[in-house]
Amino acid sequence: MDLQANPRGSICARAVRKTYPGREKPSLAGVDLLVDAGRVCALLGANGAGKTTLVRILTTLTGQDSGTVSVNGWDVVRDPARVRASIGVVGQYAALDEVLTARENLELFARLIGLSRAAARSRAAELLEQSGLGEYAGQRVSGFSGGMRRRLDLVTSMITRPAVLLIDEPTTGLDPVARRTIWAAVRSLADHGSTVLLTTQYLEEADELADDVVILREGTVVATGTPSDLKALVGEPRMELREPTLEDVYLHLHTGSTAA
Amino acid sequence: MTTTAIQHTGSVLREAVILTGRSTRHWRARPVTFSVQLLFPVLIMLLMGGLLGGAIAGTTGDYIVFVVPGVLAFTVLSGIETTITAVTGDAAKTVTDRFRTLPISRGSVLLGRVFADMLTAAVELAVVSAAGLLLGWRPEGGIAAIALTYALLLWLRFGLLWAGVWIGLKAGTPEAATTTQLAIWPVAFLSTVFVDPRTMPSWLGAAAEWNPLSATASAARELLSGGELPGVTAVSDHAVLFALGWPLALTLVFVPLAIRAYRRLS
Numbered sequence: 001m002d003l004q005a006n007p008r009g010s011i012c013a014r015a016v017r018k019t020y021p022g023r024e025k026p027s028l029a030g031v032d033l034l035v036d037a038g039r040v041c042a043l044l045g046a047n048g049a050g051k052t053t054l055v056r057i058l059t060t061l062t063g064q065d066s067g068t069v070s071v072n073g074w075d076v077v078r079d080p081a082r083v084r085a086s087i088g089v090v091g092q093y094a095a096l097d098e099v100l101t102a103r104e105n106l107e108l109f110a111r112l113i114g115l116s117r118a119a120a121r122s123r124a125a126e127l128l129e130q131s132g133l134g135e136y137a138g139q140r141v142s143g144f145s146g147g148m149r150r151r152l153d154l155v156t157s158m159i160t161r162p163a164v165l166l167i168d169e170p171t172t173g174l175d176p177v178a179r180r181t182i183w184a185a186v187r188s189l190a191d192h193g194s195t196v197l198l199t200t201q202y203l204e205e206a207d208e209l210a211d212d213v214v215i216l217r218e219g220t221v222v223a224t225g226t227p228s229d230l231k232a233l234v235g236e237p238r239m240e241l242r243e244p245t246l247e248d249v250y251l252h253l254h255t256g257s258t259a260a
Numbered sequence: 261m262t263t264t265a266i267q268h269t270g271s272v273l274r275e276a277v278i279l280t281g282r283s284t285r286h287w288r289a290r291p292v293t294f295s296v297q298l299l300f301p302v303l304i305m306l307l308m309g310g311l312l313g314g315a316i317a318g319t320t321g322d323y324i325v326f327v328v329p330g331v332l333a334f335t336v337l338s339g340i341e342t343t344i345t346a347v348t349g350d351a352a353k354t355v356t357d358r359f360r361t362l363p364i365s366r367g368s369v370l371l372g373r374v375f376a377d378m379l380t381a382a383v384e385l386a387v388v389s390a391a392g393l394l395l396g397w398r399p400e401g402g403i404a405a406i407a408l409t410y411a412l413l414l415w416l417r418f419g420l421l422w423a424g425v426w427i428g429l430k431a432g433t434p435e436a437a438t439t440t441q442l443a444i445w446p447v448a449f450l451s452t453v454f455v456d457p458r459t460m461p462s463w464l465g466a467a468a469e470w471n472p473l474s475a476t477a478s479a480a481r482e483l484l485s486g487g488e489l490p491g492v493t494a495v496s497d498h499a500v501l502f503a504l505g506w507p508l509a510l511t512l513v514f515v516p517l518a519i520r521a522y523r524r525l526s
């Protein structure tokens with residue numbers, strides 16, 4: 001077939017174009033993206049760069065105008081059901097039922113994908129444990145903080161034990177402490193062997209989590225490489241004495257140590 | 261091939277039932293909201309009885325007998341708000357996106373909505389009926405007529421709920437539910453639900469009888485009183501036929517529209 005040599009667990013997009021109806025400017029103007037199995041790739045770009053659009057195409061939510069996209073070896077247009085069976089999706093906003101408790105949310109989605117009542121219960125317990133939200137299991141999501149929602153959302157996306165995880169801006173709007181908790185969560189998912197594509201507006205986040213970085217600007221890939229490749233592109237590292245930022249102060253107060 | 265089709269149908273049903281369970285959990289989680297929703301039509305019935313009863317039917321007691329079938333139909337109409345709220349709520353919280361990226365059947369989310377809303381409607385109709393009985397309303401016309409009445413009411417709810425799903429998917433925001441709520445009142449008043457069309461100016465009475473809601477209200481009134489009720493147009497002579505036909509028309513129009521809107525969400 002028309003797939004790469006080893007498609008299992010990988011993400012492949014070729015010449016993807018997308019212009020929303022009624023818009024003149026394309027949101028994606030011929031994007032190529034390749035993420036090998038088991039790698040963590042950060043799609044870095046400012047607001048409006050086209051990150052969410054690409055994620056929605058990769059997750060079968062939106063169709064591209066042209067170009068081919070495959071995830072885990074399956075074409076998103078021809079085999080959307082198989083793509084869905086192999087991905088975990090974390091959208092830009094936590095997709096949770098606010099009225100239900102954390103445990104009820106996990107059990108609902110676990111039951112939906114075919115687990116028995118008992119299996120759903122134990123899967124939910126396992127994921128709650130993994131998210132560190134065990135003690136809040138019986139509480140309604142409507143009372144959760146942004147960071148707690150994100151963590152629950154992350155583990156909810158793991159319910160299918162996906163080979164590929166797609167995460168849209170996991171830490172936007174979170175405080176630095178919550179951000180680091182999410183980073184740890186993403187890293188542990190990656191350590192379990194999942195392929196991860198995450199989008200972010202923060203260079204620091206890409207540097208922290210990613211093996212590879214793809215920089216997207218106005219619907220076009222402008223740079224690809226490892227974080228150190230990209231840093232080298234900017235030039236020799238300079239020793240710089242800088243004033244502590246508010247983030248440093250905030251982290252210091254929370255952890256009682258000096259943040260790097 | 262056939263086995264796959266059966267398996268597919270099996271999983272659609274299973275998933276739809278699980279999603280219905282989600283809605284009943286919402287009731288349990290928000291008992292106050294749910295009670296208010298259930299008692300609202302009863303409140304309307306009491307208000308109408310107190311305010312208009314004497315003027316329209318001579319006595320409040322007579323009016324209760326007149327208005328219960330109408331309020332049953334009104335309950336079915338106002339249920340569309342439940343549908344729209346649920347659909348727009350899931351869209352706003354991106355829960356719909358989560359459903360659409362899960363390895364589940366395409367139809368199960370909409371079917372789950374249908375099951376949940378039909379179940380809600382059954383409970384709502386039971387509450388209004390019970391309140392009517394307490395206020396002295398007594399259905400006549402026999403078991404078959406009563407069964408047919410409730411079947412017609414649920415049939416209208418079925419047609420309306422697809423309209424609700426379509427409006428909800430197209431509007432996308434919970435604010436849309438508020439707008440629809442405003443539209444419910446003119447539709448209800450321009451019908452035979454609360455007022456006998458013979459007491460209206462003739463053109464208004466005729467317009468009211470052509471309202472889909474009136475067909476169901478008039479059919480219920482006839483079936484539950486066990487006799488023909490005079491109206492102002494030919495519609496009232498064939499109330500049951502129209503009560504079957506209007507929801508069929510709604511279903512034929514809105515089922516494809518709703519399914520298409522769901523498929524084309526992006």
Ligand SMILES: Nc1ncnc2c1ncn2[C@@H]1O[C@H](COP(=O)(O)OP(=O)(O)O)[C@@H](O)[C@H]1O
Nearest residue numbers: 020023027045046047048049050051052053054
């Ligand atoms: N549903 C939509 N309809 C029309 N335009 C859209 C839609 N979604 C995104 N866009 C436009 O596409 C461009 C890329 O948006 P998006 O993919 O959301 O970027 P990012 O996630 O990087 O912020 C923006 O110009 C945005 O306005």
Ligand SMILES: [Mg+2]
Nearest residue numbers: 051052092169
């Ligand atoms: Mg975005």
